[in-house]
Amino acid sequence: GAGVSQSPSNKVTEKGKDVELRCDPISGHTALYWYRQSLGQGLEFLIYFQGNSAPDKSGLPSDRFSAERTGGSVSTLTIQRTQQEDSAVYLCASSSRQGEWGNTIYFGEGSWLTVV
Amino acid sequence: GQNIDQPTEMTATEGAIVQINCTYQTSGFNGLFWYQQHAGEAPTFLSYNVLDGLEEKGRFSSFLSRSKGYSYLLSKELQMKDSASYLCAVRVLEYGNKLVFGAGTILRVKS
Numbered sequence: 644g645a646g647v648s649q650s651p652s653n654k655v656t657e658k659g660k661d662v663e664l665r666c667d668p669i670s671g672h673t674a675l676y677w678y679r680q681s682l683g684q685g686l687e688f689l690i691y692f693q694g695n696s697a698p699d700k701s702g703l704p705s706d707r708f709s710a711e712r713t714g715g716s717v718s719t720l721t722i723q724r725t726q727q728e729d730s731a732v733y734l735c736a737s738s739s740r741q742g743e744w745g746n747t748i749y750f751g752e753g754s755w756l757t758v759v
Numbered sequence: 760g761q762n763i764d765q766p767t768e769m770t771a772t773e774g775a776i777v778q779i780n781c782t783y784q785t786s787g788f789n790g791l792f793w794y795q796q797h798a799g800e801a802p803t804f805l806s807y808n809v810l811d812g813l814e815e816k817g818r819f820s821s822f823l824s825r826s827k828g829y830s831y832l833l834s835k836e837l838q839m840k841d842s843a844s845y846l847c848a849v850r851v852l853e854y855g856n857k858l859v860f861g862a863g864t865i866l867r868v869k870s
Contacts, residue, residue: 685862
């Protein structure tokens, strides 16, 4: 696609429910990133994919968070048993190739999650 | 660990020039990015430096000194629409190409 596409754009869920957030990167981009941004805060790295593998999962805040990527394209971030502190905007970004200079990373519009 | 510092807030006047500084301490440096983020929106790419020196892109320029772990974003002819958060981010080679962000600098442009 023309840009990074994320869905849903907004999600309100009850505490304790599971949510799935989807990211469709720019066509041909092999690297995919998930970040989280709480209100008024900076971007917090969650996980990075190169192709379908995740060499860096260091940012996942707890075992309630998981992510997968299939076919080297679409990625899903799953949050189980959501808590109120999970409320944030979840941003997905993609870039074209690992380890090369000048690979700009482009962000989607984000999925705004509110846990009530 | 990774550490990126930038001022929390700045104020400047419409039509003026503003410089936003960023210092970093990271491992495996692989480039520095500046992003602009308006409230409630996703970050948008402004500039990228991987070698020392100045990169100019319209009203925005960015400078990098790798030996000093220092960058700045220079914005000229400020407009009201430039009021936003400006994010400094360093791409590190640890586990690939993780982009580590600073907390951002909120720039307020006044008339």
